[in-house]
Amino acid sequence: MPWKVIPKHETGIWNEKLKNTDAVFYQFPYYASSEYNSAFSKAIFVKYIESEQEIAFAAIIEIGLFPFKVGIIEEGPVLLQESADLQSLIRDLKKFVRNKSYMHLQVRPPVNSSFNLSLKTDKAFENRVYFPFHLKVEFDLNIYKKPEKELLAGFKMQCRRKIVLAGRVPYKFFKINNEEMLADIRKLFNDVTDTKGYGFLPFKIYEAIYKEGKKYDLCDFYAVYLDGQLVNAALIVKDAKSFYHYTSALTIKGFHPNESPPAKLHFFIMQDCFYNEQKEFYNISFGGSDNLIRFKELFNPTEIERHPYYTFVIKKNALHLFSNFSLKYTTRLRNFMKLIDKLFG
Numbered sequence: 086m087p088w089k090v091i092p093k094h095e096t097g098i099w100n101e102k103l104k105n106t107d108a109v110f111y112q113f114p115y116y117a118s119s120e121y122n123s124a125f126s127k128a129i130f131v132k133y134i135e136s137e138q139e140i141a142f143a144a145i146i147e148i149g150l151f152p153f154k155v156g157i158i159e160e161g162p163v164l165l166q167e168s169a170d171l172q173s174l175i176r177d178l179k180k181f182v183r184n185k186s187y188m189h190l191q192v193r194p195p196v197n198s199s200f201n202l203s204l205k206t207d208k209a210f211e212n213r214v215y216f217p218f219h220l221k222v223e224f225d226l227n228i229y230k231k232p233e234k235e236l237l238a239g240f241k242m243q244c245r246r247k248i249v250l251a252g253r254v255p256y257k258f259f260k261i262n263n264e265e266m267l268a269d270i271r272k273l274f275n276d277v278t279d280t281k282g283y284g285f286l287p288f289k290i291y292e293a294i295y296k297e298g299k300k301y302d303l304c305d306f307y308a309v310y311l312d313g314q315l316v317n318a319a320l321i322v323k324d325a326k327s328f329y330h331y332t333s334a335l336t337i338k339g340f341h342p343n344e345s346p347p348a349k350l351h352f353f354i355m356q357d358c359f360y361n362e363q364k365e366f367y368n369i370s371f372g373g374s375d376n377l378i379r380f381k382e383l384f385n386p387t388e389i390e391r392h393p394y395y396t397f398v399i400k401k402n403a404l405h406l407f408s409n410f411s412l413k414y415t416t417r418l419r420n421f422m423k424l425i426d427k428l429f430g
Contacts, residue, residue: 087133087134087135087140087177088131088132088133088143088177088178088180088181089131089132089133089134090129090130090131091129091130091131091132096114096118096130097114097115097300097301099113099114099130099142100113100114100115100298100300100301100303101301102142103142103163103324103325104301104324104325105325106163106164106165106325107163107195107325107326108142108160108161108163108195108324108325109160109161109195109324109327110303110322110323110324110327110329111144111159111160111161112142112143112144112159112160112161112163113144113298113303113324114128114130114144114297115294115297115298115300115301115303115304116294116297116298116304116322117130117144117146118130118297119290119293119294119297119298120286120290120293120294121146121147121148122290122293125148125149125150126146126147126148126149127146127147128144128145128146128147129144129145129147130142130143130144130145131143131145131181133162133169133174133177133178135173138166139165139166140164140165140166140169140174141162141163141164141165141166141169141174142161142162142163142165143158143161143162143163143178144158144159144161145157145158145182146158146159147185147187149188151186152186152188152400152403153188153403153407154185154186154187154188155187155188155189155190155191156182156185156187156189156190156191157190157191157192158190158191158192158193159193160193160194160195161192161194161195162174162178162194162200163195164198164199164200171199171200171203172203175200175203175204175207178190179209179397182397182399183399186399187399187400188398188399188400188403188404188407189215189396189397189398189399189400189404190396190397190399191214191394191395191396192204192210192394192395192396192397193391193392193393193394193395194392194395195392196225196389196391196392198392201392204395205395207395209397210395210396210397211395211396211397211398212393212394212395212396213394213396214394214396215396215398215404215407223390223391224370224388224389224390224391225368225370225388225389225391226368226369226370226381226386226387226388226389227327227366227367227368227369227386227387227389228355228366228367228369228384228385228386228387229365229366229387230359230364230365230366233356233359233360236355236359237352239385240383240384240385241382241383241384241385243383244348244383244384244385247343247345247347247348247349247383248348248349248352250343250344251344251345251346251348251349252349253344254311254340254344254346255311255312256309256310256311256316256346256349257309257310257311258307258308258309258349258350258353259307259308259309259310260305260306260307260308260357261305261306261307261308266306266308266315267292267295267306269308269315269318270306270308270315270318270334271288271292272315273315273316273318273334273336274288274291274318274334275288276336277334277335277336280336285332285334286332291320291331291332294320294322294331295320298322298323302323302362303322303323303324304320304321304322304323305320305321305323306318306319306320306321307319307321307350307353307354307357309346309349309350311338311339311340311346312339314338314339316335316336316337316338316339316340316346317333317334317335317336317345317346317347317350318333318334319331319332319333319350319351319354320332320333321354321358323358323362323364326364326365326366327364327365327366327367327368328354328358328362328364328367328368329367329368329369329370329371330351330354330367330368330369330371331371332371333347333350335347347380348380348383351367351369351384354367355367369381369384369386
């Protein structure tokens with residue numbers, strides 16, 4: 086069984102190793118170990134070794150408690166050798182997760198990964214999500230790198246107008262680099278949560294992702310100040326080729342809504358990541374409110390359909406019992422888990 090758990094003290098190295106691959110940020114330890122770090126969820130990292138060579142890597146998210154523990158591989162596994170025997174990799178992965186006593190394993194391979202066809206034709210995997218613990222977005226919304234004038238011209242007219250109007254307000258845009266700015270962002274997120282009731286994750290999770298990712302130049306907060314007050318901030322997570330809007334917060338103070346800074350902030354982020362960091366595309370998929378979806382459409386992103394989840398069922402009776410929860414009870418359970426994390430995390 087060549088899949089082996091990577092010791093905790095070695096996981097940081099993989100943030101650098103994965104920069105040399107097509108791995109999506111979901112698979113990077115800086116992200117997975119920071120978001121999934123509670124009484125009900127954690128990340129483990131495994132590698133496939135053959136003839137003393139590292140052949141593949143995977144971040145596995147473990148959610149729930151025995152006997153209802155679920156394993157999830159989002160945008161993985163990551164192939165490190167193109168000549169890998171995929172059938173052996175998958176066969177040994179099934180052995181590995183059986184030994185971990187998961188109720189089931191849920192896998193969504195990366196777009197264009199050869200794992201897709203292998204899982205699709207493997208009769209042990211079903212094209213189905215049984216329990217929506219971890220149902221991510223079904224489409225990627227990507228903005229691809231172009232010369233700056235061409236990039237700007239590709240946005241809808243309303244978006245370009247928002248950027249122009251925001252330029253008439255004395256906003257100051259920053260990629261943050263000190264604890265004082267981080268404290269301002271923490272306060273902004275907490276204030277927006279209190280006043281608007283937005284369902285952010287606890288800020289400590291965003292802070293952990295940021296601080297761990299920053300060590301490897303894989304994460305940044307971008308901020309907008311007006312008259313010395315923070316009014317807008319966005320957390321951007323990164324991998325070798327791309328960057329992702331993960332979350333953001335905005336308060337309207339001292340400016341007209343038509344002069345709101347988010348469009349110009351996103352353009353500022355693109356300018357930094359495309360032309361200073363040489364990233365290839367910006368993924369703005371996260372977040373799903375109607376207003377946010379309409380805002381994203383202003384940038385004319387390219388919609389890319391993501392592959393389905395493939396599920397390997399291990400404990401059919403336990404899964405049948407667990408799957409009988411209605412979505413209403415699922416929501417209650419997740420809210421209860423969040424409450425426990427908040428009280429004891």
